[in-house]
Amino acid sequence: GQSLEQPSEVTAVEGAIVQINCTYQTSGFYGLSWYQQHDGGAPTFLSYNGLDGLEETGRFSSFLSRSDSYGYLLLQELQMKDSASYFCAVRARGGNKLTFGTGTQLKVEL
């Protein structure tokens, strides 16, 4: 089976940088995705790492270390609208299903 751990809450100020960590245990790891969800709305795809290293998309970057079973999402130049829940999700070999972490509630303050 798979399990993922993320911090439950993170608070940061507008304009700052925040890092949300994700550690996972899985058999047959294939890739790590990140999703954003505002107030129970539709989870929105942010980033995917299939290989070790950093992927950058605008203000968002995601990192993966397969040897450490660890990844993180980095949000730069935080804005109030970034206040949301962030989920890491593992895709295992042999299928497309995602196994989600419990989510990190990010609160951006002035």
Added chain:
Amino acid sequence: EAGVTQFPSHSVIEKGQTVTLRCDPISGHDNLYWYRRVMGKEIKFLLHFVKESKQDESGMPNNRFLAERTGGTYSTLKVQPAELEDSGVYFCASSQAQYEQYFGPGTRLTVT
């Protein structure tokens, strides 16, 4: 391009009743997934269709849940009979690329 749509947005039913949820994926997406989030818990996979075929239904909790995707377009998820523990938000997602899944807004199901 229209996103994934789900109907209804909310449903309140009594224990023992039947509910059918509908999902319309993004046009052209062969892959369709159902997930659900029970209060306070993580989003959990239910099943995966490729066109009209069930590719993986390992997450379906029991035989009270029936999913169909006739013709490989929209999908329905029926819960019959509903139990209290079925309450939660049911998400549908679709994809062409294997790793990027597009989620719908969800159906919030409350069983009383």
